[in-house]
Amino acid sequence: xxxxxxxxxxxxxxxxxxxxxxxxxxxxxxxxxxxxxxxxxxxxxxxxxxxxxxxxxxxxxxxxxxxxxxxxxxxxxxxxxxxxxxxxxxxxxxxxxxxxxxxxxxxxxxxxxxxxxxxxxxxxxxxxxxxxxxxxxxxxxxxxxxxxxxxxxxxxxxxxxxxxxxxxxxxxxxxxxxxxxxxxxxxxxxxxxxxxxxxxxxxxxxxxxxxxxxxxxxxxxxxxxxxxxxxxxxxxxxxxxxxxxxxxxxxxxxxxxxxxxxxxxxxxxxxxxxxxxxxxxxxxxxxxxxxxxxxxxxxxxxxxxxxxxxxxxxxxxxxxxxxxxxxxxxxxxxxxxxxxxxxxxxxxxxxxxxxxxxxxxxxxxxxxxxxxxxxxxxxxxxxxxxxxxxxxxxxxxxxxxxxxxxxxxxxxx
Numbered sequence: 001x002x003x004x005x006x007x008x009x010x011x012x013x014x015x016x017x018x019x020x021x022x023x024x025x026x027x028x029x030x031x032x033x034x035x036x037x038x039x040x041x042x043x044x045x046x047x048x049x050x051x052x053x054x055x056x057x058x059x060x061x062x063x064x065x066x067x068x069x070x071x072x073x074x075x076x077x078x079x080x081x082x083x084x085x086x087x088x089x090x091x092x093x094x095x096x097x098x099x100x101x102x103x104x105x106x107x108x109x110x111x112x113x114x115x116x117x118x119x120x121x122x123x124x125x126x127x128x129x130x131x132x133x134x135x136x137x138x139x140x141x142x143x144x145x146x147x148x149x150x151x152x153x154x155x156x157x158x159x160x161x162x163x164x165x166x167x168x169x170x171x172x173x174x175x176x177x178x179x180x181x182x183x184x185x186x187x188x189x190x191x192x193x194x195x196x197x198x199x200x201x202x203x204x205x206x207x208x209x210x211x212x213x214x215x216x217x218x219x220x221x222x223x224x225x226x227x228x229x230x231x232x233x234x235x236x237x238x239x240x241x242x243x244x245x246x247x248x249x250x251x252x253x254x255x256x257x258x259x260x261x262x263x264x265x266x267x268x269x270x271x272x273x274x275x276x277x278x279x280x281x282x283x284x285x286x287x288x289x290x291x292x293x294x295x296x297x298x299x300x301x302x303x304x305x306x307x308x309x310x311x312x313x314x315x316x317x318x319x320x321x322x323x324x325x326x327x328x329x330x331x332x333x334x335x336x337x338x339x340x341x342x343x344x345x346x347x348x349x350x351x352x353x354x355x356x357x358x359x360x361x362x363x364x365x366x367x368x369x370x371x372x373x374x375x376x377x378x379x380x381x382x383x384x385x386x387x388x389x390x391x392x393x394x395x396x397x398x399x400x401x402x403x404x405x406x407x408x409x410x411x412x413x
Contacts, residue, residue: 004049011041028093036086038121043067046128076174078137080191082120145176145190148205150198165198169214213247215349222348223249226358229365245273245307248345271311274298324382337371
């Protein structure tokens with residue numbers, strides 16, 4: 001196998017061809033690939049020089065991953081920005097009809113940008129070979145992302161140039177945990193160019209709602225009912241999903257399995273929020289055209305932020321005056337059962353004992369059954385609060401938009 005010096009010589013060879021190709025107006029794809037090959041050899045030289053063994057079975061993807069995990073954070077920031085820019089330049093060749101970079105990045109002409117990338121690859125080689133100090137790379141990120149921050153996802157130019165927002169849940173070294181499209185939880189490189197800060201204000205990651213929701217989202221094992229409590233249910237039907245209003249794992253259906261039909265929107269049994277989970281993210285639920293048809297809003301006149309605030313005060317998404325819905329949810333027996341459920345869920349946060357989690361879920365299953373019965377018992381007293389609901393498999397899961405809500409004339413919409 002080559003030693004570090006051999007790999008650096010190969011890197012210089014590829015850089016020479018990249019410079020020559022740029023000067024002679026050669027194939028753009030070949031120029032970018034030469035710069036990429038030089039970068040790969042430099043990364044391999046760094047690994048070899050620091051005692052990381054390389055075998056013939058290691059492909060370039062394995063080596064790049066190993067390099068990314070081994071380098072210090074200061075170097076990782078530079079390498080990430082350089083890697084993504086090389087990709088952007090390559091996409092500009094493959095997809096010439098699509099802008100290679102989002103408008104947030106100051107895009108020069110292609111040749112000038114390639115010259116800058118080649119210069120940074122050369123700087124990286126000098127750093128690995130002689131320990132030379134690295135300059136500030138173009139578009140290198142200077143600040144870490146933070147929990148509660150909203151970011152924009154920049155997608156590769158595959159025909160879609162804009163992307164939805166996602167929220168930072170936490171950092172794992174240089175990787176960031178995000179809640180994104182359809183509330184899926186995923187990891188990305190926090191130093192790369194695919195994430196941009198959003199204009200949306202940060203959420204308070206220390207607020208009770210944020211703490212519990214983030215915990216359950218990042219720990220699916222804590223929101224999965226043990227087989228002993230639902231022995232007939234397959235594993236995929238025993239997992240629960242966090243509600244965007246109350247933050248507890250009280251929803252039965254994944255956002256990816258609920259259709260956009262009105263009758264399939266799920267209602268949280270704890271807070272009564274009608275979850276429109278086909279939207280890009282939580283806050284887009286407040287912008288679905290209800291301004292023109294407020295009577296179609298399944299959550300009355302409340303925004304998601306208002307509903308969250310109501311839940312913290314009243315134990316449901318409604319407020320006094322939202323009758324008859326507030327009356328049902330403020331019934332003493334129902335409030336007591338909901339309070340016991342919240343206590344069980346809160347006790348799961350940070351619980352490390354598997355038996356303790358199982359016992360808590362045993363109590364949750366029992367309390368959920370009692371809560372359903374207590375809610376049904378109020379149907380005769382408050383029929384208007386139930387006529388827009390329906391059941392599936394014994395659980396209340398939806399409101400029919402076409403039935404509309406009955407409004408009191410004094411109730412604001």
